[in-house]
Each structure stands twice: as structure tokens, then as C-alpha cells.
Amino acid sequence: MAQQQRPTTRVGKAADYLDQRTSIGALVNQLARKVFPDHWSFMLGEIALFSFVVLIASGFFLTMFFEPSMALVRFEGEHPAAMQGQLMSAAFRSTVEMSFEVRGGLLMRQIHHWAALIFVGSIVLHMFRIFFTGAFRKPREVNWLVGALMLVLALAAGFSGYSLPDDVLSGNGLRIIDGVVKSIPLIGSYLSFLVFGGEFPGEHIIPRLFTLHIFVIPGLLIALIALHLFLMVLQKHTQYPGGGRTDRNVVGYPALPVYVAKMTGNFFIIAGVLTLMGATMAINNVWNYGPYDPSPVSAGTQPDWYILFVDGALRLMPGPGWEWVIGGYTLSMNLLIPAVVVPGILFTLLFAWPFVEARVTGDRGEHHVLDRPRNRPVRTAMGVALFVAFMVCALAATNDLIATHFSLSIFAITWVLRVLLIVGPVLAFWVTKRVCLGLQRKDRELVLHGHESGRIVRFANGEYVEVHTPLDEQERWLRVSYESPAPLEIAPLTDSRGVRRAGYRSERRWQRLSRFFYEDRVEPVTPAELEAAHAAHAHGRHAQVERPAAAVGAGTERPPQERA
Amino acid sequence: MSENQNPRTDASNEVTVAPEAGNAVVHADRFPDPGVPEHKHRLTDTDPKAAKRAERTVTLLFVLSILGTVGSIVAYVLVPPDGTTAGVRLSTLLIGLGLALSLLGIGVAGIHWAKTLMGDREFVQERHTLATQGEARETAIRDMNEGLEDSGVIGRRGVLKGAFFGALALFPLAIAVPLIGSVGGDWNISKFKHTMWQRGTRLAIDPSGRPIKAADVTVGSVFHVVPETTEEFRETHEWITEKSKAVVLMVRLNPEDLRTDQSPEGETWSHEGIVAYSKICTHVGCPVALYEQQTHHLLCPCHQSTFDIADSAKVVFGPANRRLPQLPITVDDEGYLVAQDDFAEPIGPSFWERLK
Numbered sequence A: 001m002a003q004q005q006r007p008t009t010r011v012g013k014a015a016d017y018l019d020q021r022t023s024i025g026a027l028v029n030q031l032a033r034k035v036f037p038d039h040w041s042f043m044l045g046e047i048a049l050f051s052f053v054v055l056i057a058s059g060f061f062l063t064m065f066f067e068p069s070m071a072l073v074r075f076e077g078e079h080p081a082a083m084q085g086q087l088m089s090a091a092f093r094s095t096v097e098m099s100f101e102v103r104g105g106l107l108m109r110q111i112h113h114w115a116a117l118i119f120v121g122s123i124v125l126h127m128f129r130i131f132f133t134g135a136f137r138k139p140r141e142v143n144w145l146v147g148a149l150m151l152v153l154a155l156a157a158g159f160s161g162y163s164l165p166d167d168v169l170s171g172n173g174l175r176i177i178d179g180v181v182k183s184i185p186l187i188g189s190y191l192s193f194l195v196f197g198g199e200f201p202g203e204h205i206i207p208r209l210f211t212l213h214i215f216v217i218p219g220l221l222i223a224l225i226a227l228h229l230f231l232m233v234l235q236k237h238t239q240y241p242g243g244g245r246t247d248r249n250v251v252g253y254p255a256l257p258v259y260v261a262k263m264t265g266n267f268f269i270i271a272g273v274l275t276l277m278g279a280t281m282a283i284n285n286v287w288n289y290g291p292y293d294p295s296p297v298s299a300g301t302q303p304d305w306y307i308l309f310v311d312g313a314l315r316l317m318p319g320p321g322w323e324w325v326i327g328g329y330t331l332s333m334n335l336l337i338p339a340v341v342v343p344g345i346l347f348t349l350l351f352a353w354p355f356v357e358a359r360v361t362g363d364r365g366e367h368h369v370l371d372r373p374r375n376r377p378v379r380t381a382m383g384v385a386l387f388v389a390f391m392v393c394a395l396a397a398t399n400d401l402i403a404t405h406f407s408l409s410i411f412a413i414t415w416v417l418r419v420l421l422i423v424g425p426v427l428a429f430w431v432t433k434r435v436c437l438g439l440q441r442k443d444r445e446l447v448l449h450g451h452e453s454g455r456i457v458r459f460a461n462g463e464y465v466e467v468h469t470p471l472d473e474q475e476r477w478l479r480v481s482y483e484s485p486a487p488l489e490i491a492p493l494t495d496s497r498g499v500r501r502a503g504y505r506s507e508r509r510w511q512r513l514s515r516f517f518y519e520d521r522v523e524p525v526t527p528a529e530l531e532a533a534h535a536a537h538a539h540g541r542h543a544q545v546e547r548p549a550a551a552v553g554a555g556t557e558r559p560p561q562e563r564a
Numbered sequence B: 001m002s003e004n005q006n007p008r009t010d011a012s013n014e015v016t017v018a019p020e021a022g023n024a025v026v027h028a029d030r031f032p033d034p035g036v037p038e039h040k041h042r043l044t045d046t047d048p049k050a051a052k053r054a055e056r057t058v059t060l061l062f063v064l065s066i067l068g069t070v071g072s073i074v075a076y077v078l079v080p081p082d083g084t085t086a087g088v089r090l091s092t093l094l095i096g097l098g099l100a101l102s103l104l105g106i107g108v109a110g111i112h113w114a115k116t117l118m119g120d121r122e123f124v125q126e127r128h129t130l131a132t133q134g135e136a137r138e139t140a141i142r143d144m145n146e147g148l149e150d151s152g153v154i155g156r157r158g159v160l161k162g163a164f165f166g167a168l169a170l171f172p173l174a175i176a177v178p179l180i181g182s183v184g185g186d187w188n189i190s191k192f193k194h195t196m197w198q199r200g201t202r203l204a205i206d207p208s209g210r211p212i213k214a215a216d217v218t219v220g221s222v223f224h225v226v227p228e229t230t231e232e233f234r235e236t237h238e239w240i241t242e243k244s245k246a247v248v249l250m251v252r253l254n255p256e257d258l259r260t261d262q263s264p265e266g267e268t269w270s271h272e273g274i275v276a277y278s279k280i281c282t283h284v285g286c287p288v289a290l291y292e293q294q295t296h297h298l299l300c301p302c303h304q305s306t307f308d309i310a311d312s313a314k315v316v317f318g319p320a321n322r323r324l325p326q327l328p329i330t331v332d333d334e335g336y337l338v339a340q341d342d343f344a345e346p347i348g349p350s351f352w353e354r355l356k
């Protein structure tokens, strides 16, 4: 083997030193110029990632001063005055002292809390992006599962953190959890003892939550994020449809330098914005609530936003008649339905969706080009319907605020929301599906007849005709390059010899579901159809004054949201 | 098996491949892929002056970041929080603004740099089928099979297999049993059914702990009540846990307004219009607290369950299913309000064994 060239620069020497010990060069080979597609919606996952980094950094700061103990102490400090001489847990005292005596302590607390809210928010938006564009399809089902698991963990992280300061709000939050846990049939009472190490609130819950909050949950999240990103790099990122983008290639910018520079830039911007929020917007000033005491509670206090939907569901569920006594045992359906059954169904749907969709589509291929949401009307409509249900529940969690702000009766609001929870999603499904199909038809229309140019031409015989400018080939490609799957076909019940087939019934059920998905569909325009349309135009003297393609590209009024 | 066999779902593969791949297949019923749009140059690619300007902007942003860091440290030193809320807020604001500027400076500079000065030409790379292909796949399958055969578990040695999986499945029990045994304390769930209240326990004001004389309770007034106990006990955990179950809301109504209460035939649980009900909501256990004098309605602030104090505290609205349990009260010889007994039923939210 020829003698390798010795590096001369300092960076070169360092790289060489490392490579001789780790063969890291091979990795750099693979990654340095790896191509990443670019789109604003790909930022949502990044926002989640970077808020997580901010959470770890600010969280480390907090652990230096927080005391995870429920030992009862007297507040000796001078400030805040309202706390003087009060009996409280060491956890609450350390939270107040960290805010008042540690410089930058309140800043870090507020950054941490805002980052948590943005973290969960960006995860949910990221998930919507994945869902509506079909990025969960093969081969990314596994990454979808990893992601869904992280969503659950993120909620757990948020809730365990919210409870740590041991103030009135967090204690009441725990008490609600206790009530829900106790409603679980058979094991509920024992689960409550398991969580609290005895009766609520006891003296164990804060240290236990602390271990979960700073060790178990972040540890799992870090491992899963690593897996998530590893799979993303291995499978290469998806891309939006467009000229030259296929399921066999990836079009975008190289990791070095553009993608890395943008990612680094994004990290600092997100960290900066979160810091700005922490600096200027007060959040969870626990000394205003006071240490946990089982007796007082203040009206109009809301949990963090991602818990709102469960809280709202608890409010909407009517009570009387929903507690059943069976053989002397008590079954509280008024709690189980909103707090256990509904979220259970929601998360089961979430985990199962990629597999259900693949089954009803009869789809075993790899997909790397994303769907435009309109091209999958039923999927898109389901997503919107779920979102509406989520929003109605979240809104219900603020029914007391709505009532006082608009001086309405809380009874009326609750009833309106109850009806809305049933009707809203159905309506949203129907409307969204119609809108998607409408947009698909619009796409066909545009491909066949071009954009309206607003230019009117008068013919010799006095007839007026508006000139349509045909689409340039890039735009046309965007509007025709999609698949419109048909409902599944299945073999008949009996084979050619009249023997009944096993498994027919299950196939039939899947077929029915498949019809629900794909019965209404709009096929993309084919060249033959376009040809025919042109011929019709020429024939009916629907004169198409063709403009050169370049001019079209520059001046067409392409609605911005249509550019995927 | 290649996964791209399904013509219906994967047809776009067949239609076109980027021009770079050079093997475009065109179907009669499919439009051809026009290929990656032409690259457009930016101003900074063609105009050296614009590039220079962009460079200066980026430099300036980095300098701003440095100033932010310095500012944050200056604020740390010069504006220590003086202990008051306003002082803490000012310190938070100044340190935070400095840090935010320092971070945003770097971030915006990086993005601007990438957008104006780094190459913006799009690249096309091939994807490889994820499934292992060809010989590597064969080898992998062979290795797996050989490994399994070497272990000797295939087909034979059912007992060995059973013992192996059995041992693996069972060993965590040796950790789980001690853990679960202790993690729930004494596991005595019958505690849910009892509170501190006993025959003769005086009703005391929360939080001062002062016992209440019936004569001091005027019509229309509301008392947040706890059982009377010693000062020392009130500084322990057990107190907080007991208080979580024992808190009571006491109201004095005009005796003629009190339509019903929960006293059984032949007993009186109220005292001259004074009634005491558990303050723990029967929904999920928030303390109910908002009492409206005109309607005698008691509202839980958590999910708005509403109870009618004048009518046995029964549910008039909301997600709770059961009325609030009543604490039977009377007065002792000195005129203090006392409990006749503990609550007749478990307080708070329902649980499986509630009626057992």
C-alpha cells in the first residue's frame, strides 16, 4: 500500500489522530456530504429536539438547587413576605429559594417550564406533519412507533415535573391523578398505594417523581431520540413531491456545510427564543399559590396545555347514572370513560395507524415521496376530526373561564360542548374530505385547462373568451404525480369448485374498511386526457393563446399554499 | 423478495427516474417527470458586493452575540436580586435578555451565513433498498441457521427449551416481589374508609385549629373545618394525609331553608341549621370550595360539579355522581361543635371496594 499523505493543518492532524484510532474516516465518508431535503415542516422535529436539549441544560441547573424531599420545614427567609414562618415541604422551600436567592434561578425555572410546553407542542405538530404527509408509511413504521412512545414519555416528563415543586396546584393535580387511578377496576386502590407509597399524599411521592423526572424518563428519551435519528439517517429523509424527486432518490442539500449550519443556527435560535420567553414571561410563580395544603384550591387555574384535553373530557362527562355497582363493587364509568377509555383508544389508534392504513391500501412498497394531504382525503379527514375532538375537549377545560369572561352560564356552555364533541368531529371529517376531493378536482381542472390569465380575447364574430395559460411542466408534475389507490379486491367466498374459503370473513371486513378509505377518489390526469382536452379546445375554438413556457413559469398566479 | 413489485402502489418508481439516473421509463398513461428544476443563482452568487454585505451582516451578528454574553454577566454582577419580587424579576429580565441576545446572535448569523454564502445547489443521491441484498442476505440467513443448529435447540430438547425460557421469565420476580411488597407501604386500603373524625372530636377552624362554638356561627357564614388536634400533630406528615380526608365545609342555613340532610330516621345530623359536609369532591377529589349563598350551591372548582347544601348535598350538575358525605354534628356541654361519629360512608372519589 502506498504511503498515505501526512496531514499538514492542525485540524487535519487532529482528524488523522482520531482516524488512526477509530477509523472514523469511514463514518465521515458516509455522512459528510449526505443529502437532506429541505422544507419548513421538517423543522418541527428539530424544534422538539432542540427544546429537549434546552430542557436538559436548564434542568441540570435546577437539580443543583432543588431538594426533592417532603420533609416539613419552616420558611426562615425574609422574601417573599407571604411565606415567612409557613410550614412547607423542603421541595417547596427550595423552589422558592432558588427563585429568590439564586441569581438566574428564576430565569432557568421559567426557561425550563416554557421549553417543556414548547417541547410537547412541537412533538404534536411534528406528528401531525408525519401523519398528514404519510411519512409513516413503509419503511418508517418503526420510527413512527418510536415517536409515539416518545410522545407518551414527553407527557409523563411534563406531568412529573409539574408536580415537583409541591405547591397547591401541583398537589391538586396529583390528587386528580389519584382519583383517576382509584377508579380503575380491581387494582385501582392498590395502584394508588403503589404510586404514593401509602395514602395520598404521604411523604414519598416527590422523591419518587424526582427519580422518574430526572433519571428514568430523560434516560429513555435520550435512548429513543438516538434511535429515532439513527433510523432517520439510515432510511434517509422523505421529500415532498416535485420534479426529479422519486422513491429511489433524495434531493436536497449536503450535510456539510449547509444542513449542519442551518441545524446549528436553528438550535441557537430556538434556545434564544426560549430564553427570551423565560426572561419576559412569568410562569408558575409558585410562591403565589403557596405550599401544598389539602384544603384550599383556587378557581380558574389550568393545568399545562397538554393535560387540558383529559381535564376537559372529565368536565364534559355527565356524572349521575354513570357509577355502576356490580356485585357490590363500584365501577366509576364517569371517570373511566374520559380519563382511561378515551385516551386509551386515542393512543391505540396512534400506534396502530400505519399498519391499518397499509392493510386497507394493500400496500407493501417503500415510500419516500410524501403525500400532499389532499391526495389522501380519508386519512386527512380522520386527522382533522381527531384534532377537532382534541380541541373541543381542551376548550371544555376552560369552560369556567369562558363562563366568567363572557358571562354565560356554565351549564349552557357544557351542554353546547357536549354536543359539539359528538357532532364536531363528524362534521370536520365530512367537510375535510369534501375539501380534499374538491382540491383534487381543482388540480385536474388546472392541468387540463391551465390557469386563468385574466386576459379576455375578442374574436372576429364578437365572442369573448378568457385566455388560459397552460401549466409549466414542473407545476403539472406536482399536480399529477400521485397514486390514487382503489378499494381492495378480494377473492369470492367460494373457489371455483364451490368450496368455502377460510378467512373470507376477515378479508371482507378489511375490504369494507378499505372502501371507507378509497371509495371516493379522484384519479390524476393522464397525458391522453390532456391530449383530448386540447383537442376539444381547438375544436370548440376555445382558443388557447399559448405563451412561451418561460413566461408562464415567471408570472403564473400560483397560490402559495399549493406549493408543497 | 423485492418490495417494489406492487405495481399499483409503487408505479411512480416506474414512471421516471431523475435525469441523473439516466434510465427514464415513460408510460403512455403517465406524464414524464420533468426532472429537478433548474438552479437559480442568488444575488450573492453573482454580485461580489452583495456577498461582501452578507459577510459583514454575519460578522455583526456574531459580535452582537458576544455583546449579549457580556451584558448578561454585567447584569449578573451589577443587578443582584434584592429579595423583593420586583428585584427578582428585574434580575431575571436582564440576565435573560443578555443570554437571549447571545444565543439569537449566533443562531441568526448561522442561518444567514448558510442562506447567503454557502452553496445552495441541490444534490441528488440514490436511495438503496433497505433490505439486505444478494449474497450478503444469503450469508446472513445461513449464519443464522448455522448458529441455531449449533445451539442444538431446533426441533429437539423441548424440556431444555422450556427450562431455559422459564428461568428467564421467572428471575425478575426475585427483584419484583420485594420491590412491590414495600413500594405501597402497608397496602392497607381499608384506610380509604376512615377519617380522623370520632365521636366527640371538636370541629376546628382551618388553618388556625381553634375550636368553634355553635353560638359563633352566624346564619349564612361558611367555615373551613378540620378536626381539633394537638399543635405537634399538625406539624407532621400524618396530619397532611389525615387532613386530606377529614376536611369539612360547614355552613349555617336558616333552619327553614334546610330542606333535607342525610340523617337517617330518628337521628339529627345537623344543629340548628348548621350542616357539615366533606370538602373532598366525590368526582376525583378536589376540595370543593365555592359556596353561593342565595342558591345554597357548592361548586367544585376543578370540573364544576355542583352540590345543593340545602338538599343533602346532592349533585345538581357536573361530572360527579354522588352527594358529598355528611359529617354528623352536635354540640358538647361547653357549646362547642363536635362530631357525633366518623362519616357514615367513605369520603372522596369512588374506588372498587368502596361498598365492601
Ligand code: HEM
Residues within 6 Å of the ligand: A041, A042, A043, A044, A045, A046, A048, A049, A052, A123, A126, A127, A130, A135, A136, A140, A143, A144, A145, A146, A147, A148, A149, A150, A151, A154, A221, A225, A228, A232, A236, A237, A238, A239
Ligand atoms: C421526543 C420527541 C421527538 C423528537 C425529538 C423527534 C425528532 C425528529 C427529528 C429531528 C426528525 C427529522 C426531521 C423531521 O422530519 O421533522 C424526525 C423524523 C421523524 N419523526 Fe420524530 N421526533 C419526536 C417525536 C415523534 C413522534 C411523536 C412521531 C410519530 C408518532 C415521530 C415520527 C417521526 C418519523 C416517522 C420521522 C421520519 C420523517 C421523515 O423521514 O419524513 N416523531 N423526528
Ligand code: FES
Residues within 6 Å of the ligand: B281, B282, B283, B284, B285, B286, B300, B301, B302, B303, B304, B305, B318, B319, B320
Ligand atoms: S373533582 Fe370536583 S368536579 Fe372533578
